[in-house]
Amino acid sequence: MLDTHFRKYIQRIIEMGADFFIKLGRKANDITILALFLGIFSGVLVYGGYKITALIFLWISGYLDAVDGTMARKKGSSPFGTVMDITFDRIVEISIILGLAYRYPQYDKLLLLLASTIIISMTIFLTTGTMANKKSEKSFYYQAGLAERTEGFIMFSLIILFGEQSSIWLIIFIIMILITVGQRFLEAKRILKD
Template sequence: MLDTHGRIYVQPLIERTAKGLLRLGLSANQITVTAFLVGVAASVIIYFDQPYLGVAVLWISGFLDAVDGSMARLSRTSSGWGTVLDVTFDRVVEVGIIIALALRHPEPKILFLLMLLASSIIIVMTIFLTVGAVSDKQSEKSFYYQPGLAERTEGFILFSLMVLFQSYLVYTTILYIFIELFTGMQRLLEARRILKE
């Protein structure tokens, strides 16, 4: 939701950063890989019980993840390979955060909830990617970007809450699962509508 409706407010900063990195001779794919490595570093930092630093590093990763797409569009180098890297690395970063929290909280109830969260993310991403692949609708991205309640920014907010308030991890994880499943239903209903048109 925030990616779809709030991007306009941060896009000028994203574009300035993208132009600056392009002037330095960096490519969109190089920034995609950098965002991935920074995101993985966030998981390691969180595992070693540095939640504030871990969350800050996670958000830097997320910012770079937004910048790489703008770089590709500005330099007219958007590619299917870049999209595959971007989407795959995003999921690896998310899995890394879940694994870091699971290693820090091996209690069965929390592990079960984290497993449900990972499963809900897989289900919702399957819907998102499948609709993007079969839809004729266009967006500025290389495939149809289906909006929903939980997009990348909401995921980062929820992960931040999970990391910063680990004494409430059960409740924040349940909240994240609920929001993911709600988003999945939103996207299924929209898919039914647009694919029957």
């Protein structure tokens, strides 16, 4: 929801990052890889209990994830770059979930449920994107929903910050993703017409 409706308010900041890396001669895929490593390191920091540092690395990773997409739109995107971007986003999410699971084993069942709902939501997202003849400004059809990337980062941030008392944030995040699953499923039914 935030990515779809509020990105226009921060797009200039994202474009500044994209222009900076383009001037350095970097390609979008380089920034995608950098975002991946920073995101994975964030998961390691979560496990180590370095909450604030983990959040800084997570949000820098997220910013670079937006920057690489803007770079791809400015300089041209490749189909493999799209595959890298979507795959690496999931690896970052898995890294955070694993860091949380090893740090807070009492939440392993909720984290497993969270991972499961993300898998279902992304399955609908990717299948619909493949089957739809529509394209957005991205290189694939983008299904909006209540829980998009920014909402995910906000919820992960709350879970990381509250640590031992994060069960309520996990439950809220799972519910948000389940609502998104419903939204995406109904949209898929509408645009793909049974």
